[in-house]
Structure formats: structure tokens, C-alpha cells
Amino acid sequence: xxxxxxxxxxxxxxxxxxxxxxxxxxxxxxxxxxxxxxxxxxxxxxxxxxxxxxxxxxxxxxxxxxxxxxxxxxxxxxxxxxxxxxxxxxxxxxxxxxxxxxxxxxxxxxxxxxxxxxxxxxxxxxxxxxxxxxxxxxxxxxxxxxxxxxxxxxxxxxxxxxxxxxxxxxxxxxxxxxxxxxxxxxxxxxxxxxxxxxxxxxxxxxxxxxxxxxxxxxxxxxxxxxxxxxxxxxxxxxxxxxxxxxxxxxxxxxxxxxxxxxxxxxxxxxxxxxxxxxxxxxxxxxxxxxxxxxxxxxxxxxxxxxxxxxxxxxxxxxxxxxxxxxxxxxxxxxxxxxxxxxxxxxxxxxxxxxxxxxxxxxxxxxxxxxxxxxxxxxxxxxxxxxxxxxxxxxxxxxxxxxxxxxxxxxxxxxxxxxxxx
Amino acid sequence: xxxxxxxxxxxxxxxxxxxxxxxxxxxxxxxxxxxxxxxxxxxxxxxxxxxxxxxxxxxxxxxxxxxxxxxxxxxxxxxxxxxxxxxxxxxxxxxxxxxxxxxxxxxxxxxxxxxxxxxxxxxxxxxxxxxxxxxxxxxxxxxxxxxxxxxxxxxxxxxxxxxxxxxxxxxxxxxxxxxxxxxxxxxxxxxxxxxxxxxxxxxxxxxxxxxxxxxxxxxxxxxxxxxxxxxxxxxxxxxxxxxxxxxxxxxxxxxxxxxxxxxxxxxxxxxxxxxxxxxxxxxxxxxxxxxxxxxxxxxxxxxxxxxxxxxxxxxxxxxxxxxxxxxxxxxxxxxxxxxxxxxxxxxxxxxxxxxxxxxxxxxxxxxxxxxxxxxxxxxxxxxxxxxxxxxxxxxxxxxxxxxxxxxxxxxxxxxxxxxxxxxxxxxxxxxxxxxxxxxxxxxxxxxxxxxxxxxxxxxxxxxx
Amino acid sequence: xxxxxxxxxxxxxxxxxxxxxxxxxxxxxxxxxxxxxxxxxxxxxxxxxxxxxxxxxxxxxxxxxxxxxxxxxxxxxxxxxxxxxxxxxxxxxxxxxxxx
Numbered sequence: 001x002x003x004x005x006x007x008x009x010x011x012x013x014x015x016x017x018x019x020x021x022x023x024x025x026x027x028x029x030x031x032x033x034x035x036x037x038x039x040x041x042x043x044x045x046x047x048x049x050x051x052x053x054x055x056x057x058x059x060x061x062x063x064x065x066x067x068x069x070x071x072x073x074x075x076x077x078x079x080x081x082x083x084x085x086x087x088x089x090x091x092x093x094x095x096x097x098x099x100x101x102x103x104x105x106x107x108x109x110x111x112x113x114x115x116x117x118x119x120x121x122x123x124x125x126x127x128x129x130x131x132x133x134x135x136x137x138x139x140x141x142x143x144x145x146x147x148x149x150x151x152x153x154x155x156x157x158x159x160x161x162x163x164x165x166x167x168x169x170x171x172x173x174x175x176x177x178x179x180x181x182x183x184x185x186x187x188x189x190x191x192x193x194x195x196x197x198x199x200x201x202x203x204x205x206x207x208x209x210x211x212x213x214x215x216x217x218x219x220x221x222x223x224x225x226x227x228x229x230x231x232x233x234x235x236x237x238x239x240x241x242x243x244x245x246x247x248x249x250x251x252x253x254x255x256x257x258x259x260x261x262x263x264x265x266x267x268x269x270x271x272x273x274x275x276x277x278x279x280x281x282x283x284x285x286x287x288x289x290x291x292x293x294x295x296x297x298x299x300x301x302x303x304x305x306x307x308x309x310x311x312x313x314x315x316x317x318x319x320x321x322x323x324x325x326x327x328x329x330x331x332x333x334x335x336x337x338x339x340x341x342x343x344x345x346x347x348x349x350x351x352x353x354x355x356x357x358x359x360x361x362x363x364x365x366x367x368x369x370x371x372x373x374x375x376x377x378x379x380x381x382x383x384x385x386x387x388x389x390x391x392x393x394x395x396x397x398x399x400x401x402x403x404x405x406x407x408x409x410x411x412x413x414x415x416x417x418x419x420x421x
Numbered sequence: 422x423x424x425x426x427x428x429x430x431x432x433x434x435x436x437x438x439x440x441x442x443x444x445x446x447x448x449x450x451x452x453x454x455x456x457x458x459x460x461x462x463x464x465x466x467x468x469x470x471x472x473x474x475x476x477x478x479x480x481x482x483x484x485x486x487x488x489x490x491x492x493x494x495x496x497x498x499x500x501x502x503x504x505x506x507x508x509x510x511x512x513x514x515x516x517x518x519x520x521x522x523x524x525x526x527x528x529x530x531x532x533x534x535x536x537x538x539x540x541x542x543x544x545x546x547x548x549x550x551x552x553x554x555x556x557x558x559x560x561x562x563x564x565x566x567x568x569x570x571x572x573x574x575x576x577x578x579x580x581x582x583x584x585x586x587x588x589x590x591x592x593x594x595x596x597x598x599x600x601x602x603x604x605x606x607x608x609x610x611x612x613x614x615x616x617x618x619x620x621x622x623x624x625x626x627x628x629x630x631x632x633x634x635x636x637x638x639x640x641x642x643x644x645x646x647x648x649x650x651x652x653x654x655x656x657x658x659x660x661x662x663x664x665x666x667x668x669x670x671x672x673x674x675x676x677x678x679x680x681x682x683x684x685x686x687x688x689x690x691x692x693x694x695x696x697x698x699x700x701x702x703x704x705x706x707x708x709x710x711x712x713x714x715x716x717x718x719x720x721x722x723x724x725x726x727x728x729x730x731x732x733x734x735x736x737x738x739x740x741x742x743x744x745x746x747x748x749x750x751x752x753x754x755x756x757x758x759x760x761x762x763x764x765x766x767x768x769x770x771x772x773x774x775x776x777x778x779x780x781x782x783x784x785x786x787x788x789x790x791x792x793x794x795x796x797x798x799x800x801x802x803x804x805x806x807x808x809x810x811x812x813x814x815x816x817x818x819x820x821x822x823x824x825x826x827x828x829x830x831x832x833x834x835x836x837x838x839x840x841x842x843x844x845x846x847x848x849x850x851x852x853x854x855x856x857x858x859x860x861x862x863x864x865x866x867x868x869x870x871x872x873x874x875x876x877x878x879x880x881x882x883x884x885x
Numbered sequence: 886x887x888x889x890x891x892x893x894x895x896x897x898x899x900x901x902x903x904x905x906x907x908x909x910x911x912x913x914x915x916x917x918x919x920x921x922x923x924x925x926x927x928x929x930x931x932x933x934x935x936x937x938x939x940x941x942x943x944x945x946x947x948x949x950x951x952x953x954x955x956x957x958x959x960x961x962x963x964x965x966x967x968x969x970x971x972x973x974x975x976x977x978x979x980x981x982x983x984x985x
Contacts, residue, residue: 566946
């Protein structure tokens with residue numbers, strides 16, 4: 001990836017002299033001349049990307065008293081957030097930095113559940129990983145053992161207990177591990193309500209506004225985000241562009257390797273309660289952690305409050321290709337039926353695809369970019385962005401205000417990719 | 422997993438209405454192996470929906486239109502593989518040609534996979550119904566759907582019927598009901614048909630069409646049925662079924678009638694979902710519908726993909742038949758008779774006038790109370806969509822769908838898509854984006870498909 | 886002649902046969918859709934919606950809206966306007982996922 005800085009000055013501002021805003025996050029009281037057109041407000045932070053991560057960041061930053069503007073090249077929630085199932089999972093994570101992030105985030109989601117309206121459908125339904133082989137079960141039990149030492153509740157369940165938890169599971173399923181901490185949320189509504197709350201705290205939301213570059217001071221610090229609707233003066237730029245985070249990072253001069261990993265989901269017709277937890281096959285964890293560019297599928301089956309059943313999950317690295325793969329849809333259907341034979345005659349009424357923001361080491365990119373003063377990343381969460389959004393927002397806010405972060409963020413630092421990124 | 426039936430053709434024609442029949446007949450006449458698919462039990466489409474007894478029943482002739490043409494086309498289908506009761510759920514472009522996936526039998530739902538070098542999409546339209554208070558009450562029906570019921574099974578939608586909306590179809594349906602002994606209490610046409618006078622050339626070359634229109638108006642007069650130009654439907658009344666209707670002018674004059682059925686058509690919505698999946702070039706037609714762009718041989722911008730009839734612009738059955746013929750000629754590399762091309766342009770000119778005269782009033786958005794449903798499947802109210810726009814920053818049809826579930830149900834937004842687009846545009850004060858409508862109109866599957874059928878894709882796809 | 890039936894010395898109907906409607910034997914004619922049978926028997930709605938328990942019957946009449954779905958031979962979600970009535974078919978109103 002190129003290191004070339006994309007310095008695209010706005011048409012009316014190329015003549016302006018450098019102005020370094022002192023005192024980063026205290027910039028709210030800054031009375032200096034705006035960088036861009038007369039009358040345009042200057043912000044402490046411009047968040048790029050109005051998905052769940054951007055919305056969470058805007059909300060948390062506004063709560064901390066910063067002036068915030070959030071831009072998105074499309075309508076709100078038009079990227080990966082609108083194509084997700086709304087997972088808030090701890091079950092699929094091995095002990096390590098991502099699990100710490102997930103546990104912090106789960107706690108924050110519980111807090112949010114008390115403030116967001118009921119419509120966002122936060123549901124502590126619990127997850128169950130199942131397997132039909134003795135060897136598979138041994139792997140699951142060992143993983144559960146490792147996770148338990150790190151604050152995860154992981155109960156090994158046998159066939160009989162499974163029949164109580166999920167009466168429609170196939171009899172070929174031998175056993176599994178139940179994770180009562182796994183949750184689900186309606187991700188689009190959650191993001192929209194977070195944006196609404198951010199607006200109530202004074203944040204400005206600008207949909208259909210595409211970032212095309214940054215404006216930087218002589219010392220290299222960010223001092224404005226250049227968009228197709230003019231330059232927005234700011235001291236910090238938060239890159240919450242999800243799968244398009246690599247593009248935004250390059251525009252901002254701090255490239256990070258975020259790539260799309262395509263997934264399809266099947267949505268059935270509404271059913272009476274049939275699947276009660278998030279139920280997924282043991283391969284799922286292995287596929288999430290895999291580096292393969294080829295197609296991987298593993299069954300993930302769960303109900304929504306609307307009565308539909310969501311069926312995933314596929315992973316492919318095929319760029320931003322939206323072409324429907326009938327082979328993938330077929331595999332997802334076959335795997336779901338293998339897990340829940342009762343679904344065979346049930347009809348799919350909708351399918352959709354999306355692109356997870358994938359980093360080679362499967363960790364998100366969170367924190368200040370050492371190469372560009374004022375650039376803070378919050379992207380690359382792969383399929384876990386919904387779950388990890390509140391913790392990401394907290395860490396980003398702490399990094400910008402100069403507070404100590406609740407958990408160490410070194411593992412998520414953009415500098416881990418080295419200069420070659 | 423059940424068995425999958427597979428077959429290969431030169432051409433698959435989807436939709437056995439006037440244009441689909443004409444395409445199939447003409448392509449087969451040119452020596453191609455052709456399959457003609459339709460979800461209903463008999464060919465003819467909504468226009469020629471009929472009872473099998475009617476084929477040689479002189480008493481049935483007044484119920485139908487261009488009946489001789491239908492009988493002639495039907496006879497010529499002998500060399501075509503006619504597959505009725507096939508509902509297509511996906512159209513896929515492949516390296517060589519296309520793959521058409523269908524369910525055979527509305528109850529059986531068996532998997533059928535057909536490969537073809539070329540595909541003609543002739544899927545027609547359904548009635549467009551703008552929401553109004555009480556529009557989801559049983560007994561409120563699409564006018565075209567009610568006519569299909571009458572022609573197919575000799576069942577009338579009610580004994581005392583009002584019609585409302587806009588377009589010539591209202592007259593045609595009223596005529597059919599009156600001939601069948603049904604009491605038609607009023608026909609409310611929201612446009613002003615006298616405006617045809619502003620387009621005198623529109624009728625040139627269409628003498629039979631103007632005679633037909635005059636005959637319908639005469640039938641209405643003879644039965645003393647008021648034809649109310651400039652009137653729209655304000656509300657349908659009733660609890661478990663419709664028992665009354667209030668009509669209104671723009672200025673607020675109202676008339677009420679006791680009815681047991683209310684037939685509505687605010688024009689038509691072309692059924693484009695199969696086409697849009699392949700991303701051909703589209704345009705917005707004079708009636709506001711998204712339609713596919715075709716050349717004078719009905720070819721879309723996607724090589725091998727043709728479209729005929731209402732999906733290329735609503736213009737009626739006579740135009741559709743000519744377009745079907747042109748497509749069949751194109752598929753067999755034979756020239757299209759220049760006289761046909763001239764007739765096509767005459768009909769298209771008339772269609773433009775028709776779209777200009779029969780304008781849905783569009784004021785339903787203002788009149789629809791917050792408590793009324795816009796999405797019938799997921800039971801989403803107008804108020805919920807308005808709130809999503811005002812509070813959650815929704816400004817497009819996709820956002821409304823994700824936030825309120827409008828358009829997420831079994832019909833996948835076919836019924837509410839355009840209404841939600843208008844409602845969002847009005848509330849968010851943002852002009853609707855055609856690209857949004859096109860994206861929202863690409864639906865996969867095009868009809869609900871059993872997981873067991875989908876699962877066969879995994880095992881039976883190409884061995885690559 | 887039952888209500889809903891077109892009157893007058895009109896066109897012929899097809900051969901008659903029996904189908905079961907909610908357990909009762911009723912008459913259908915060759916060429917009928919399931920919706921035609923239901924409406925000829927005087928039904929204007931035959932299912933309730935999931936959320937509001939609102940009655941629904943035929944709406945678009947041409948296979949697009951999914952409002953008229955009914956249970957036929959134990960299969961839910963059958964479009965009554967599309968499915969032809971066949972001799973001995975078991976039609977159940979208020980069926981389908983909307984039932985509960």
C-alpha cells in the first residue's frame with residue numbers, strides 16, 4: 001500500500017495559512033478563524049463513517065463535552081452495520097486483547113441497554129456452540145476451559161441439556177458449550193439511536209458527505225477534513241469507516257490494511273419461536289480466525305424479535321464484488337438444515353450480502369496514528385463491529401481527551417503494521 | 422433434498438402474457454428451442470386470464486379483449502415448451518448465457534433449474550395502489566386483480582362495487598363487472614381525461630382504441646354509473662371488511678357510497694425484480710415507474726437479456742404483443758417488419774399521453790393518518806416511517822426499511838416500495854433518488870424459496 | 886347462486902368437483918383458483934396478520950402481494966390467487982405462520 005499522502009486542499013481554502021489549534025480536546029472554546037469557508041463551524045472531532053462504530057464514537061465524544069461532526073458518504077447506517085446480525089459475542093474469542101475488548105464492550109452494552117429505547121432490541125439470548133463429533137467436542141471443551149479463566153461463563157452441555165435449550169436441534173449433535181453472556185442487538189436501530197443521542201448533545205450529522213482528503217498544518221497535524229461539500233475544520237479525525245477504513249486511512253495519510261471479507265445472510269419467513277439462542281457450529285470459530293481468501297462457511301442460526309430466522313455465515317475475500325453466489329447461499333441453507341432439520345420446508349424471503357472489515361491479524365485498528373497528529377483509527381472490526389463498538393468508542397474518546405485508557409490499546413495500534421502498511 | 426429438474430434451451434421467456442407469448446411464438450418460429458414460463462396455471466397473463474371452458478365459448482367473448490389474437494397465439498405455442506405453474510425466484514447471468522431458477526407448483530414447490538443462451542423477461546405489472554385510510558380492509562382489491570378473478574373464475578369481487586384511482590383500466594373493469602350483472606356505484610378517476618383533447622395526435626392510428634374507450638363510457642352512461650373525473654379515494658370504511666367508501670376532490674368536496682368491494686388502481690408497477698438483479702440500464706418512465714431501457718429489438722444493455730411489455734414502460738397489451746414479436750425476431754436474427762416498428766412508436770406515443778393525462782394525485786401522503794399502515798406485510802404505519810425520518814435521520818427507502826421493517830416482509834416491498842419512497846421524500850424533504858428505488862427493487866429471492874430448494878444449489882452447482 | 890358469483894346467462898363454467906374447505910366439502914370448478922373457491926363461498930378474508938390480528942384476503946390478485954396466503958394440503962403460505970383448485974384439495978383458512 002502506498003505511503004503517498006493524499007493532500008487534497010479544498011477549492012476555497014488552498015490559500016489559507018497554517019493554524020495549529022492548541023490544546024487538542026479543549027478546542028471547543030477555540031475562537032480562531034475557521035479554516036474553511038466563512039461561517040463554517042470548527043469541531044474538535046470529525047468522525048468519518050456513520051455506522052455503529054462511528055455513531056458510538058460520536059455519542060461518547062459528545063458526552064465527554066467535545067464538539068463533534070459525523071460524516072458519511074451515504075445515508076446513515078448504509079455500510080456493514082446495515083448488513084449485520086447484531087452480534088455481541090464473547091464466545092468466539094480466545095483469551096487475549098480482543099477478548100478483553102469484548103468483555104469491556106459487553107459491559108458497556110449492558111449500560112447502554114438502560115439508556116437506549118427498547119426498540120433497539122438488546123437481547124441477552126445467549127449463544128451455543130455445537131458439534132456432532134467427539135473430537136470437535138474435545139476442542140470446544142478445551143477452549144471453554146481457557147476462556148473461563150478470563151471472565152467468560154462457558155457451560156459444557158450434553159445432548160440432553162441441548163434438547164432442553166434447543167428442542168429442534170438435530171439428533172446428530174453430540175453436545176456443545178453454552179455462553180449465556182452472548183447477546184444480540186438490532187444494529188441499525190442501535191446506531192440510529194446513538195446518532196440521535198449524539199445530536200441531542202450537540203453533534204452534527206452530515207450524511208451523503210464524502211471525505212476526499214484532509215487538510216494538514218505545516219507541522220503535519222490534521223486541521224480539517226475535506227469533503228465533496230467543503231472543508232470541515234477540526235483538530236481530530238476519527239476513522240470509523242469500517243470496511244472502507246483503509247481508503248479513509250490512506251486519504252488521511254496513515255494507511256492501514258483493512259480489506260473486505262464478504263458474507264451472505266439468509267432471512268426466513270416469520271416463524272413461531274423455533275430457535276431460541278444464537279446456535280453455531282464449531283467450525284465458526286476456526287473460520288473467523290482463518291486467513292484463507294477462499295470460501296469458508298459454517299452454520300450460524302438465530303431468531304430475531306420479528307420472528308424471522310437469520311442464517312449465516314460465509315467468509316470470502318473477493319474484494320467489493322456484490323454478485324450473488326448461489327453456491328454460497330446453497331451451502332448456508334444446507335448447513336442450517338443439518339443443524340435444524342425442521343427448517344427444510346421453511347422459506348427464505350430475503351438474502352443479503354455485506355463486507356466485513358478484515359485486518360490480516362483479525363484485530364481491529366484502534367487508537368492514535370503515530371504518523372499523523374490528530375488521526376485516530378476506529379475500524380477493522382471484521383464481523384464484530386457491533387459488539388465491539390461501545391468499547392472502541394470509549395478507548396477513542398480516552399485517547400483524544402488524554403485520559404488513561406480502561407484497557408491497554410497497544411495490540412490495536414496502527415503502528416503494529418509497521419511502515420510498510 | 423428433493424430432485425432437481427434441469428433442462429437447457431436456446432431461450433427462456435419469463436411471463437406468458439401477451440408479450441411473452443408473442444416472443445415465444447416468434448422465437449420458436451425461427452427454429453429456436455424455447456421455454457415459456459408462467460406462475461399461473463394457464464397462459465395469457467392477467468390480460469387474457471380465462472377459464473379453460475372459454476376457449477371456444479362464444480358467450481365468453483365479451484368478457485375478453487383481442488380474444489382472436491390470444492387464440493391464434495395459443496395455437497402457435499405447440500412448438501414451445503410451455504411451463505405453467507413455474508414461479509421464477511432467481512435469474513443469474515453465467516459465463517455462457519443465463520440460469521433461471523424456478524419453483525414448480527404453488528403447493529409442491531419443486532426445484533427447477535433451466536439454462537438458456539438468451540432470456541426474455543416479460544413479467545408485466547401489478548396494480549399500483551396508493552395507501553389511503555382503510556386500504557388494508559378485506560374487500561379493497563387491485564382493479565386488475567379483481568378483473569383477473571372475474572375472467573378466470575367468473576367470480577365477482579362483490580355485489581356493489583366502487584372503483585377508484587386512475588387510468589383506462591378502471592373503465593375496462595367497470596365494463597366487465599356491469600356485463601356480469603354487478604352493481605357499480607361510481608368510478609373515481611383522479612385525472613382529467615378531457616385533457617386527451619390537449620394531445621389530439623395521440624389517437625392517430627389508434628381508431629379502434631378510441632372506439633373502445635367511447636364504448637366503455639357509453640356502457641357506464643347506460644347503467645347510470647357516475648364517472649367522476651378529478652375525484653380520488655379519501656377513505657374506505659368498515660371493521661372486518663369494507664362497507665363504504667368516501668371519495669373526495671382536491672378542494673375537499675366528498676361523496677360517500679355503501680359498497681362491499683372497492684377496486685383500486687393508481688396506474689401500474691412494472692415487475693422488475695428479476696431484471697434488476699442483472700443490473701441493466703434503467704430509466705424513470707412518464708408514470709414515475711422504474712423501467713428497463715431497450716433498443717428497437719427489445720435488447721437490454723445486458724447481452725442476451727431481452728425485455729418486452731410493461732417492464733419496458735407501461736403501454737398496454739397491443740404494444741406488448743408487438744414488442745414480443747420484435748424480440749422473437751431479434752433472437753432469430755430476422756428483421757423486424759418496419760410497419761411493426763411504426764406501430765410500436767404510435768403506441769408508445771399514446772402511452773406518453775396516457776401517463777400525462779392519468780396522473781395519480783400524490784396527495785395521499787398528506788392525507789394518510791399516522792395510524793394507517795403503509796407496509797401491509799410487516800404492519801408498519803405511516804407514523805412509524807415519519808418518526809424514523811424525523812428522529813433517526815432516515816432519508817431513503819433503504820433506511821426506512823432497516824429502521825421500521827417497512828418492505829421487509831413476504832412481498833419484499835412490492836406493495837409499499839413506491840409509497841414508502843414518496844412518504845420518506847415528503848417527510849425528509851429530499852427528492853427520491855432513482856438509484857435508491859433501483860436498489861430497493863432488486864429482490865433475491867424474487868419469491869420466497871424453501872431452504873431445501875436453496876440447499877440443492879450447493880450440491881448441484883458447476884463442478885468448478 | 887351464492888354471492889360473489891357473476892350473474893346472468895354468461896359464459897360457461899368448467900366441470901365441477903369437490904374440495905375441502907376447513908373440513909367441509911364445497912364445490913369448485915375446473916379453472917378455479919383457490920381464491921375463487923374461497924370467495925364464491927362468501928369469504929372475503931381468510932387469515933389474520935401476525936401483529937395486529939387484522940383480517941386479510943385477496944388484494945393484488947395476481948401473485949405479487951402475498952396477502953392472500955392460505956394453507957393447502959398442509960403447506961403454509963400458498964398464494965390463493967395463484968394456486969389452482971384441484972379435486973380433493975384440503976384448503977385451510979387462517980393457516981400459515983400468521984395463525985399463531
